[in-house]
Amino acid sequence: MSFTLFPDTRAALAADALTGLSVGDALGAQYFVPGIRPGVLPDPPWPWTDDTEEACCLLGALTASDDAELDRDRFADLLGRHFDPYRGYGPGAVVMLRQIREGTPWPLAAAAAFDGQGSxxxxxxxxxxxxxxxxxxxxxxxxVQGARAAEVTHAHPEGIAGGVAVTVAAAVAAAARLDGRPVDLLGAVVAHTPHSRVRDGLVLATRIHDAGEAAYELGTGTRAMAQDSVPFALWVAAHHLTDYPRAITACIAAGGDVDTTAAMAGGVVAAHTGVDGIPAEWISAREPLPEWVAASLER
Structure with missing residues (x-):
């Protein structure tokens, strides 16, 4: 890559990714509501879930510092301060984030999760x-930063590998937007993801060309694990990198943990298309993001 990013550009790219992530999350979550079927756009508003809340905290930690390294203490503090257990957090996350909110250092809270295995x-x-x-x-x-951010809550290698994979995918997508070059998104992600079941799934994803086969072979997040959701979400992003609605629709059609796969795919695709690629009516239907996030982007 042969370009330099200034702080305002970094913030703008990250904000686009957050919009794509949050719209995918909010729309995907609607399909857990009884009576709403794939192919039918639900009525607004679309509340977002823990996916968006944690992404807001991550962006808040990034904009709070000009340093190239993520301030993980700041990130952990934001996670603990802002988490709402009714946003769809799993039981393990609720326990961990309450511990962080109450003063437990994040390395200890993350390491203790799931009987010491980490998430x-x-x-x-x-x-x-x-x-x-x-x-x-x-x-x-x-x-590197994807791993550092993941470690704040995920001490298990698979959880870390999932964070790395999506971080790199969004970097690839945004870079392709800036320099206009063709991109092998899955190939680049495989090259930078540590050896893991997540990486094995990504390697398999490079050989799949059909959406149904991708959902069947890679998993759609029904176990809420990195290895059964990240490869599929990034397969979707890679195959619909210029078409945000088709990417989100593919996640919805596949079923499973729809809000999370749509959040991952939507964030990566929006890093490439910008907010202009997201239907304006979808953005309007999504619950507004917290005011403190907008304030952090204005610094």
């Missing part, structure tokens, strides 16, 4: 797209 869930991945867009000028640095 292998997709939480680090679902929030990661703004971080990748922020670091679009260096895939290697994006990968």
């Amino acid at each position: 292998a869930g997709n939480g680090a991945a679902m929030r990661a797209a703004p971080l990748g867009a922020w670091h679009a000028d260096s895939l290697a640095h994006a990968a």
Whole structure:
């Protein structure tokens, strides 16, 4: 990559990714409501879930500092301060974030999760797209920062690998938007994702060309694990990188953990298309983002 990103550009790219992530999350979540079927656009408003809340905290931590390194203490503080357990957090996340809110250092809280194994869930991945867009000028640095951000809540290697993969994917997507070059999104992500079941799924994804086969072979997040959601979400992003509505529709049609796969795919695709690629009526239907996020972008 041969371009330099200034702070305002980084923030704008990350904000686009956050919009794509939050709209995908909010729309996808509607299909858990009884009576709403794929192919039918639900009535607004569309409330967002924990995917968006954590992504807002990540962007808030990024905009609070001009440093190239994510301030993980700041990020953990925002997660603990802003989390709302009624936004769809899993039980393990609720326990961990309450511990952080009450003063437990985040490395201890993350390491203690799941009887000391650490979380292998997709939480680090679902929030990661703004971080990748922020670091679009260096895939290697994006990968490092993706791991650092994941470690705040995910001590398991699979959870970390999922965060790295989505971070790199968003960096690739934003970089392609800036320099106009063709992109092998899955190939680039595989090259920067640590050896893991997540990476194995991404390698398999490079050989799949049919959406139904991708959902069947890669998983759609029904176990809420990084390895059964990240490869499919990034397959969708890679195959619909210039078409945000088709990407989100593909996640909805596949079923599973729809809000999370749509958040991941939507954040990556919007890093490439910008907000102009997202239907304006979808953005209007999404519940407004917290005021403190907008304030952080204005600094």
